[in-house]
Amino acid sequence: MASRLDLDLDLDLDVFIGPFDLLLSIVLREEISLLEVELGEIVAMYVTKLEEEGELELEVATEFLVLVAALLELKSRLMLPGAEEDLTDMEPAEAVEELVSRMLEYRRYRDAGRALKEHFESQRGYLYRSAPLPPELRRIEVETAEQVYEPEQLAAALGDLLEPPPRPDLSHMRATVSLRRRLSVVRSVLMNKPVFDFDDQFGSEDRMTQAVTIFALLDLYKKGEAVWEQTESCGPITVRRVQSGQNGLAKTA
Amino acid sequence: MTELSPLARRIESLLFLSNQPVTELALAEACEVELAEAEQAIAELEADLAPGRRGLILRRVGGGLALASDPESEAAARRLLSRPRTPPLTQAQAETLAIVAYLQPVARPEIARIRGVSSESAVNSLSERGLIEEAGRSRFGAAIYRTSPLFEKVFGLDGLDALPDPSRFDPTPEDEREIRERLLAAGEQRAEA
């Protein structure tokens, strides 16, 4: 199997300017300490290059990444206090061995993956059935069935159903007051009393009813059926019927 | 040993993979052949999969063709595959089952009226589990249900008379008709609420 490590990547780093594979061998020969190399920058440059070329050959990319990962691992070992003894003495040849074994291991699974992928293709045509069991097989057989439920459960369930549900609690809901109904109330009052005092007539109603009654009065005023006046702020309101055909003027405070 | 024609083989494959009956037309279209050609292959397959010849049988059901297992294998299939489940009854299932048990035969709309909610899913699962079964249709075409012999076995009941007396949930002893009326009245209130 041909090895494809033609990584044409030109780097422009603080510590190094030149091709990636040169950097690799320099690092391996310990001419530059890995500690000085920004591996993240290398990856970023590599990705940029791939983008510029518009081709992402995964196979090459993965090999590159395996390399960078191995470098990262070496670097992280260098950065760990105490681990240094292991590596300061590490000969370039040893570092190469480390990388080589990592790349060989990866290559084994890459090739196994390819074989699996091919195998997967060859098997895709076989389709299997997936259907639920027929209903008769999903059921217990009468002959072998044993008691699993308590009959009391049924009596209790029926008892629950016999109980009428509690009346829903409506206390949180306001009774609605209809404008139309208030209009007819005010009209019928005006029929009997052409002039009346609002408080005398509606003072005992709740606030909502009183408010809607005011709306009803506004409506009657607009229609020209009634006028009303309040001579002082918060004082009594006098409501007066307007004879049909007569245009009244309301005096409001 | 005989071999099936390529088209009959293909149709056998399709019926094997489909969970639903398949019409002859759909088979012809999937195989990209004329209907008449498909019909001929189906006839070949039908003869080959006649009852008693193989483990599979070709059946015409629900306007289409379907493969089914030989009914003679049912006992073996039960031993191999069936793990009948008896999970606890949900509240909806218990209520529905109680209505059917005490009031049977009872029509599906009546169950819904008593419970105050549509009871379709509970009825279906009780039916699928074999605890209730259809006992005909009402005048208006609604399914009428009763409990099954399996129901009595799994509740350990020696006949329906052995159902516990529901009257202790009610201060006044009443006959079944009155219970039914009370249930319906309570159900209507539930439906309104």
Place this chain on the structure above:
Amino acid sequence: MTELSPLARRIESLLFLSNQPVTELALAEACEVELAEAEQAIAELEADLAPGRRGLILRRVGGGLALASDPESEAAARRLLSRPRTPPLTQAQAETLAIVAYLQPVARPEIARIRGVSSESAVNSLSERGLIEEAGRSRFGAAIYRTSPLFEKVFGLDGLDALPDPSRFDPTPEDEREIRERLLAAGEQRAEA
């Protein structure tokens, strides 16, 4: 046209009903016959359902027997069932699957170490496709993976022993020498240039 023996018919029924591969022993027990007797009927069925004879094929996968449709019907089946073709494995998925298949049980960081990249997305998509599954946690809390029964089924493998011999993928000494040389020589050549 041939008829199958009653036992072979029964076994065909059971395989039709089961969604999972069934072992010969389970088939024998379900049919209440001796293993040897079942094996004989299975051999009969296997000959009858050999590739190219019918729409169904008897396969040994996942440590058991299963019926599958003839691959020649695949296109027609996809037209009928409007099932899209399962997507092929990506290279990342294939590599990850190979690592899990050969090293299982294997922890997620080990997969990442071998591939040199975080393999989260490949692991997740293989999990989603049901080809691998979690088999617990390592001492350090990393998820441990193994292949699923579905893996064996869709790869048509009769157990993990049926995976190709991993030594097949051992890099040759030439590969090794080449990598080693390239690692050092490439730089040296450039340094000289």
